[in-house]
Amino acid sequence: MEIRQAIHSEHAKTLDTQGLRDQFLIEELFVDNQLKLVHSHIDRIIIGGAQPVEEPVTVPAALGKQTGTDFFLERRELGTINIGGPGSVVVDGTRHDIDTHEGLYIGKGSRDIQFESQNPDKPAAFYMACAPAHQAHPTRKVTLEDASPQTLGDTANSNRRTIYKYLVPDVLPTCQLLMGMTRLEEGSLWNTMPCHTHERRMEAYFYFDMADDSLVFHMMGEPQETRHLVVRNRQAVLSPSWSLHSGVGTGSYTFIWAMVGENQTFPDMDHVAMSDLR
Numbered sequence: 436m437e438i439r440q441a442i443h444s445e446h447a448k449t450l451d452t453q454g455l456r457d458q459f460l461i462e463e464l465f466v467d468n469q470l471k472l473v474h475s476h477i478d479r480i481i482i483g484g485a486q487p488v489e490e491p492v493t494v495p496a497a498l499g500k501q502t503g504t505d506f507f508l509e510r511r512e513l514g515t516i517n518i519g520g521p522g523s524v525v526v527d528g529t530r531h532d533i534d535t536h537e538g539l540y541i542g543k544g545s546r547d548i549q550f551e552s553q554n555p556d557k558p559a560a561f562y563m564a565c566a567p568a569h570q571a572h573p574t575r576k577v578t579l580e581d582a583s584p585q586t587l588g589d590t591a592n593s594n595r596r597t598i599y600k601y602l603v604p605d606v607l608p609t610c611q612l613l614m615g616m617t618r619l620e621e622g623s624l625w626n627t628m629p630c631h632t633h634e635r636r637m638e639a640y641f642y643f644d645m646a647d648d649s650l651v652f653h654m655m656g657e658p659q660e661t662r663h664l665v666v667r668n669r670q671a672v673l674s675p676s677w678s679l680h681s682g683v684g685t686g687s688y689t690f691i692w693a694m695v696g697e698n699q700t701f702p703d704m705d706h707v708a709m710s711d712l713r
């Protein structure tokens with residue numbers, strides 16, 4: 436499991452392109468038949484990917500060593516959304532069939548977790564976010580229909596999009612993890628502009644369903660010290676609570692957001708006026 440240290444905003448503003456990428460960008464999350472995990476000291480979120488092709492991908496018991504527990508989810512909860520073909524997640528012997536764009540919440544205390552694809556020619560790809568947890572909430576599948584949708588923006592501003600909230604208190608209880616997927620309408624390329632920070636939560640954005648030669652300019656930094664990252668298909672960005680997070684694509688894309696921190700109040704955002712951005 437790769438470890439990323441937390442970073443001060445004063446340090447971040449001194450970094451060059453490579454420095455910013457090393458700190459904030461997660462470039463590779465999906466490798467055939469492997470589990471990839473990146474542990475960030477920013478609110479101890481773990482971002483991961485599992486792409487079972489010919490064989491299942493199992494969460495090894497030994498991962499508990501890295502969290503100082505007997506097993507990985509002894510004191511953690513995990514959310515996953517499948518961005519590939521139809522797949523399944525087997526949690527302590529119970530199989531959950533998870534189709535494309537369906538999600539699964541896996542509660543604290545779950546021991547044996549295995550990711551599978553139903554068809555190796557169209558492998559499942561499970562993007563995941565995992566956070567410390569204090570209470571065991573039930574493991575539950577969440578479909579796109581369950582996820583509470585919110586459509587906002589408009590075509591005149593190239594930002595018409597629908598936010599599907601999979602893991603939010605209105606849908607199911609979690610300890611702190613919030614997770615969802617935002618789909619842009621055809622021709623809309625901007626997400627989350629006007630932008631915001633949220634001092635009380637960090638966030639990770641994961642961009643996917645992008646053409647190979649397409650990219651997203653992901654905006655980050657303090658509102659008066661903006662920087663950008665060039666992000667490609669299936670890459671993720673860590674956004675500390677002091678950083679805005681917003682992006683514009685050169686082509687179509689979808690993204691998954693995940694947040695952890697003080698509260699689970701989705702609208703609790705520190706909105707940044709367009710006139711205040713630098």
Ligand SMILES: O=C(O)C(=O)C[C@H](O)C(=O)CO
Nearest residue numbers: 596598617626627628638692
């Ligand atoms: O398109 C958007 O706007 C979003 O998806 C915003 C994220 O959900 C977010 O940043 C929540 O804090």
Ligand SMILES: [Zn+2]
Nearest residue numbers: 631633638680
């Ligand atoms: Zn946000």
